[in-house]
Amino acid sequence: MAGTFIDRTDPSFDDLGRREVINLRCKCGREVQIAPYQLIGQHGIRKDTKVWSLRDRFRCTKCKRRPLENFWVAKWQD
Numbered sequence: 001m002a003g004t005f006i007d008r009t010d011p012s013f014d015d016l017g018r019r020e021v022i023n024l025r026c027k028c029g030r031e032v033q034i035a036p037y038q039l040i041g042q043h044g045i046r047k048d049t050k051v052w053s054l055r056d057r058f059r060c061t062k063c064k065r066r067p068l069e070n071f072w073v074a075k076w077q078d
């Protein structure tokens, strides 16, 4: 997916727009795309949780490893 990188220093979940998604890629190759609202209320994530803190919290469901290899926020592409 050719997304546009959002250049913000440290946004919280509340700062993300409706059309922005969080992308996670693990070393094993598993790639996940998640809308911010799907994460709020899970894993202890709240609206004021910093998006980059997810990098340390998230564990790959396939290989159970962390940290993730890549982590970025992009505009949702239809």
Ligand SMILES: [Zn+2]
Pocket (backbone or CB within 6 Å): 026, 027, 028, 029, 030, 060, 061, 062, 063, 064, 065
């Ligand atoms: Zn993995």
